[in-house]
Structures are given as structure tokens and as C-alpha cells.
Amino acid sequence: MRGSYQTKAIAIIITVVLITALLIVLQAKNAKPGTIAILDRHGEELFSLQETKQKQTPIRFQEIPHTIITSTLAAEDKNFFLHQGIDWLATLRAMKENITSGEVVSGASTITQQLMRNILGTTRERSITNKITEMFLATITEHVLTKDQILEQYLNSIFYGYNTYGIAEASSWYFDTDFRQLDWNQATFLAVIPQNTSQFNPYTNFDAVRKRQAWLVKELLEENTLTQEEADFILQNPPTLSSPLQKITAPHFVHFVMNQLETALGSNFWHGHDVKVTTTLDENMYQESKKIINQQIKSLDTKNVHNAGGLVLDNITGEILSYVGNNDYFDNQNDGAVDMVQALRQPGSAMKPFIYLGAILKGWGTGTIIYDIPSRFQTAQGTPYTPLNYDLDYHGPVTVREALANSFNIPAVKTLDFLGINEAKRILQEVGISTLTHDEDYYGLSLALGSGEVSLYELTNAYRVLEQQGLYTSPVSIRNIRIDGEEKSWESNNGRPVWHKQKEKREEATAMITDILSDNYARLPEFGESSSLEFSFPVAAKTGTSRNFHDNWTLGYSTRYTVGVWVGNSEGSAMNQVSGITGAGPIFHELMILLHKQIINNSFTNIDNIPTVTICLPSGLLPNEYCTHKSNERFPEGHTPREVDTWYTSDGLTLPPELNFWHSKFATSTLSQTALKIVSPQNNDVFIFDLEIPDDQENIPCKIFQSNINNTQIRLNGEIIKSCTLPKATGIYELEVTGIDPQGQTITDRVRFTVS
Structure with a gap:
């Protein structure tokens, strides 16, 4: 009886193995090569790939250098020769997190499990069910193939990105080198790519690959596989990549779109399928934008300026019309492959509109008075903080309009002090800035001057939110996807109103910020006439320059488009006296002119719904009979000035004591004679x-x-x-x-x- 059960069990196992093998063979035999084409909004091809598996003769295990085998095992499966297809210790460590989340968030997949996934062409979402299937097949495979055979199959089939399968293709693609000649530096670099081909894309995220490579080198050093001298050499000498050979237009944008697709659909989503992705990009606009950027960068060459990025968004739809991640993708000497639309850099004064936005939501108006005088603030450590203005001068009592339009630093810091750092962070998060993840003590009041790091991508869209009266929607890069001729739904733009229950307040506040940023007269004292921010049609704009000229920005919007420009150096070195108005500003200006060549641009009309109030300057109060300087400003409903000016009398203007040492064009000081x-x-x-x-x-x-x-x-x-x-x-x-x-x-x- 017992023998009968054993016979049946063996028969079942053999049947399962045979059926599995048959399915694999049939699938491989019937699978068609996959193709993917990335198109612009008009159907022009930006990039295409065709899947041609086994383009090169499969390599044998005996041919594979130990540098590759050792690096791969250390990166993917250090217990490979100890387990039978499943690393139970690693699996148990991940199990709790996976069960809690209901999906596989921590893989612990062995090389054998990954091989099963590759052979079966699994493109489904990661799930516990799929994980169990892979574990089952991996166990069977370990009893059918030797360890050397499994490694051979794995290193012939693993995906390294860019339609490269196997170590031979990856070596040729990334280094233009025969795999037999790979040194430790190249082998460890390639070994980390398969872990996440989107995140570890050498052409767009080189630093991320190097960081992961450094981890692997440390592992090999601790195992005494590498000497300290060898490890130091790798860490100090980045490997040199060869340039991709395929024709590609807007490469940074194409990589950005591919990353979105792979994140949503899986890294192998197009394998075995005919995929066409129509994006939002306008190729003609991209080419014109790139031309404008390159001309400006060339003119700044003597100022140690080598890189720039630009982004153009449609205000209503949020569609990305132009995405220039860098001025020359293939310029390895100046890190042209780095996507400066996505890179994190300090925005300088470009952050200020959102600080004032928060204050206006709390009742300030364009005519609220701020004292631009020597001021001290307490840091989180209890020490005083004394900000300075860019022109190293003080301007006395200024309106919010004057302070923001001229980018005065001291009033901005005072505004943040009034608003609160956490409230400012909340508002910035509401308009889409996701990178300010530290606590308020980390940033301090210098957040008003751009101490937090942001991306051009998120900051440009945040300016678009201002034009859209506080209605946040994420930028859109994909219009539609067709897989084997059938359109696939693609959700890419989920809108939500900022400050949900304050529709009127957010519309008022954003309208006032727009009114200030589009006021050419208000910015005259600092920017002068005919600056790159001045147009014949309404444009709201702001510049920013980080400390020591490491970054400069110009961002702004018309009623139709939002444009963001960053200028600097990808590797972070300082420019030579190039500010936002002289670096990014001219690019911004030319892009706006280009966008509105054949378009009648409307005026910003939202501000017309907010009545003006005449105030007396410099007090900001209602004018009395002696007031000689007046201005029409706007305030949120219920927050207009109610007190009448007391600074002006029949004897002239008398300033409050705290302004006695400010020598104003309006008044003389009332200090004692000695x-x-x-x-x-x-x-x-x-x-x-x-x-x-x-x-x-x-x-x-x-x-x-x-x-x-x-x-x-x-x-x-x-x-x-x-x-x-x-x-x-x-x-x-x-x-x-x-x-x-x-x-x-x-x-x-x-x-x-x-x-x-």
C-alpha cells in the first residue's frame, strides 16, 4: 500500500515537471519579438526598440570570468551554492513585511527563482501567488539542473536594461567590451543593474548605480574577495560608459516615460508585444527649446556654465510639451546624461512666492507692510540668525508687493517667521513639492531663501498650480498606450484642490501672487527696465539663485503655459557670477516668446474680482489728509486696513522708533540732535x-x-x-x-x- 502511494507521488512530480517544461518550450517557441515605440503627440517617433532574444551566441559557463560570477552572486544571491532554490532565511526575513502589505514588497528571490521568472516571461504584478509559483518551479529546477547550468542560463538571460539580455550583451552595450575582458570595476558596476533597471539606469542615474556599486564593493572587501587597494581604485575611478547607438530624440524625456511605464506595468511589459506609446511631447517645440538652451549655454561658456534644463507645461491639461533634461545628453565630459529636470537642487528665491502665499491665506494682502531693517531671529539651537539682502542694503517699510517683486530677503524671512516653517512645508507639499522631508529645525528660516532641495519638475508644476488658482494636478507625459493594437487605460492626472474647503481663499491668494509676479513696475528697483522678465503680454515670473551661484532658476507662467528653467553645472560646481536673471532668465524669455508667437495671450483676470484699497505709504494704513504717498493694493475679504494713518501730520512724516535709523526717501529721522x-x-x-x-x-x-x-x-x-x-x-x-x-x-x- 505504501509503495503504491510513493509510486503515485513520483508520477505526479514527473508529470508536473514535464508539463512545466512543455509549457516553457511552447511559450518560447510561439513568443514573438516585442517592439516598443515612443512617439510624440503628433505621432513622430522619439525612440523605438525591438526585442530580438538570443542576438548573440549563448556563452558557456566555462567562458564566464570569475569577476562576473563573484560580483553577480554577491549582489543577487550570496547563498546560491548553499540553498536548493529557496533562501529560507532571506525569505523569512521578508515574509512578515510581505504578509502585512498583502503583496511582495521585499523579494528575497534567489537566482534560480529569478531564472524561472525570466523563462516564464512573467510580466504580471508582483504578488504572493506569483512568488509561491516561482519558489515551486525553482525547487524543481534545482533537482534537474546543476548549479553551474543554472548560473549559465541566468547570465545568458538576465535583463540589464536597453533591450540587453545577458552579460555578453550588457558588456558590449555599456562598455563596448568583450565580457571576457571585464575588470572588477566594470563587473561590479554591471552586477547591480538587474536589481532595478529603471532606478539603476547608468545613463540617467549614474550616481545611483555608483552608490549601489560602492555597497557591493564593500561586501566583496569584507569577504576578502577584493583587496583594499582594488576597492579604493573602484571607488575613486568611475567606469567609462560607451554612448548608446540607437537614434533617440529627447532622451531624458524618453527615459522618464519608460521609467513611468516600467513602474506601473513591470520592467518587461512590452516583451512579446507590439507597444506604441503616444506621449504629450511636441518634438518641434522640444527641438526649438533645446536650440535656445544650447545658444545660451554657449554664450556662458566663459562663466563656467555647462548645463541647463527646461520644462514647458500646458496650464489646463498639465501636459508636458517640452522636456529638455540637459543641453547635451551625449556630453560625458559635462555629465550631460544627468536629468536636471528631475535632479534635486536649491531653488534660492524661487521658493518665495509660496511663502507669501501662505501669509496671504492668513490675511495678508499685497499692501501689508513689512519692515526691511536689520533683523535677528532665533534658530532652533537658540542662536540669533541675521539674514542679509542681496544688495546688502535695507529698504525700510515695504509692501508685500515690493518685497516679493524685488526678492528682498529680510521680508521673506520675516514672512516665514510669521507663517511658521511647518505651515510653509504643508503649503509646499500641497502644490506638489515632495522633497522637503526633514523637520523644521533642519531647514530653519533659511527655507524662505531656498535652503531646501527641489526638482525643476515639481517646482515648475507648483508655479502652474498658482496659475490654476490652487488646483493641483500632476504633469502628464503619456496620452495613450496601445498594446497589440488595443488601447490600454492610463491614469496619469489626478487632480485635487489645494486647501480643499477654502476655494475662495485660495483663488484670492493665488490671484494676488500672480498679480505681484506679473507687475513689471513693482520689480523695477531691483531688475530695471527691459529685463528678461518683461514681456509685451502678461507673464508672472520669478528668479532664484542659490548660494555662490551653484544654481540659478527662472520660472513663470502666462495664461496658457508654464515654463521652468534651471542653469548651472550637473556636477554642482559654481558658476562665475551668473544669477537667475542673467543665466536662466534669457532662456525663459525666449521660450515664452516662442510659445506665444501665434497665440493671443489673455490677461490674468482673476485679480479683477478682488477690490483695491488705497493705502498710505509707508505705514500701510488708510490715508489721512496729510498723506502724500498713496498706493492701490488688494487684501483678502475681511482683512482690509481699518486704521487711519498717524505717521503723517501737518509737520511732515514721523517714523516709529524702530525705523529711526533707516534713512528713507520719504522722511527724515526724528532722533535727538545729538x-x-x-x-x-x-x-x-x-x-x-x-x-x-x-x-x-x-x-x-x-x-x-x-x-x-x-x-x-x-x-x-x-x-x-x-x-x-x-x-x-x-x-x-x-x-x-x-x-x-x-x-x-x-x-x-x-x-x-x-x-x-
């Missing part, structure tokens, strides 16, 4: 240099007010100095000024400050 005072720095100031000011232009302001004082002397740390010029070196300093008043008495003022 005075000696250090205006700047103030006592206990700590100077942390501003992100937007280059080191060679950054100075600590030293201002001394004196009236009816003789024999003035200035001392720094006890030493007499001829002029009020302060050091920038790190340290603690004491500044003292003395003088003689008309009565012969010595007057002294003294402050201590820190440079850090």
Missing part, C-alpha cells in the same frame, strides 16, 4: 551667510549713526580701525565706537557679534 549709535551689527548678532550672496560679495553690514559728535573712533577687539569694515572670518568680535559731544563728554556704544 546721538552716537552702532546701527549694525546689533549686540549678540550671529551672522550666517545668506544662500544667495556669493562669498566674495558677502560682507557684514557696518553702519554707525552719529549727530553732533566729534573725534569719532572705531575699535574692533580693542584695535582702532580706519573704516567700519568688518571681518568675515569665523570668530567672536567686539565693535566699539566713541566720540565727543558738544559738552565735551565722551559717548560710547559697544556691541558683540559672532561670525559662523
